[in-house]
Amino acid sequence: MKFQLGQTRVIIRFGFVAVLTLSALLDPSGWGVLGLLAALLHELGHLFCCLILKQPPEALELTCFGPALISGTRLPTFQQELWILLSGSAVNLLCAGLCVWAGQWLSGLTVFGGFHLILGLLNLFPAQGLDGGKALCLILEQFLGFPWGHRVFWIIQFVFLILFSTVCLLWTMEQRLHWTGLVFCGYLWLAALLPSPGRNSN
DSSP states (O other), X not given: OEEXXXXXXXXXXXXXXXXXXXXXXXXXXXXXXXHHHHHHHHHHHHHHHHHHTTOOOSEEEEETTEEEEEOOSSOOOHHHHHHHHHHHXXXXXXXXXXXXXXXXXXXXHHHHHHHHHHHHHHTTSSOTTSHHHHHHXXXXXXXXXXXXXXXXXXXXXXXXXHHHHHXXXXXXXXXXXXXXXXXXXXXXXHHHTSOOOSTTOO
C-alpha cells in the first residue's frame, strides 16, 4: 500500500503487516508489537523533523525489518542533519517520560515507556549503524575535517564496540541478558565495516 504525505511517499509492505499480525497472535505479552510501534514513532520523529526543516525525505518505508526513511536528493546543512539524526531518539525519550507519567493510572504504559527508553538510548550509542554514531562522525568531521574526523570517530567506535561486546558477552554467559544482545553487537560490528556515515566520506 502506498500513499503520499506531502512530498514523501509512505510505503507499507506486506511483510510489515505480516510481522505485526504474527507478533500480536504469537506473542501474548505484546512486546513485539510494542517494539515495532516504538520503532515506528522513532522514524516518525525523523520524518516530522525533516518536514519542519523543509527537508522532506523521498519515502518512509515500513518493511518486515521495521520502518526506515529513504533520504531525498537534497542535502541538509550540518545543523539540520544533526537535528534530523537526533530527533528520533528525542521522540522516544519524550514518549518514555510521558508513558512513565501516565503509568500512574495505566500500568501497561510503563512497559511501553521502557521500550522507548531502551530504543532512544541505544540509538545514541557512538556506533556507525546508529543515529548517535552518525551524528558524532558529522561533528568530528565538521571540526577536525576529513579524514581526521573519521579517524577519531573510528577509534572511539572501536573502543566502544570492544567494551560493549565484552559486557554483552559476560551478561549473556551469566544469563542476565538475552542472546539478542549478542545479535545486536554483531549488527554493530557489521555496520562498522561499511563506509563512514560522515557527509564528506566517499
